[in-house]
Amino acid sequence: MGPRTRAAYHLSETGPSCLRIRLRPGSGQAVLGRPLRDLADRVVPLRQLPGVDVGRLLDDPVGVLVAALAGRAVGDDLVASAADLLSRVTVADTARRLHISERRLRTLFTDSVGLSPKHFARIRRVRAVLATAPHGRWADVATAVGYYDQSHMTAEFRHLMGVPPAAYVAGRRPAPRPCG
Known part of the structure; x- marks a missing residue:
């Protein structure tokens, strides 16, 4: 699934039915290979993830993601800094502290985080x-x-x-x- 805008409550089926991986804000776009704004509240089939060995994903999710991301630039430090600041200050103050406009912050954040x-x-x-x-x-x-x-x-x-x-x-x- 892409980023969730509201809580979702799921039934547990026999065997693995969902795999949830929480990524550092700003790194999801590199993992999923597309802007996250397009994926909010949507399901992404595992076979669509670029470079992911679906057969090994449940056995070793971290190893599979590390292998898929090898050589890629993963993460946006500006977005990660914004995410950290947003837990303490307003959007306007976050943009001001990062020396960017609110509009630029909104665009970067929405593309990288999906929200x-x-x-x-x-x-x-x-x-x-x-x-x-x-x-x-x-x-x-x-x-x-x-x-x-x-x-x-x-x-x-x-x-x-x-x-x-x-x-x-x-x-x-x-x-x-x-x-x-």
């Missing part, structure tokens, strides 16, 4: 809620991860995860679907 910088930052913040959630009151979690208040956090969490944070933590999640 706009703003959407990426929203997902990062929801991940921070998940990491912090069991350790405090929801209002405290909201302010700790940078939301204006608990209701903004809950609305964004529900939009991206399909359920409010309390339901997610309690295990009440949307119905899973088969992968693919």
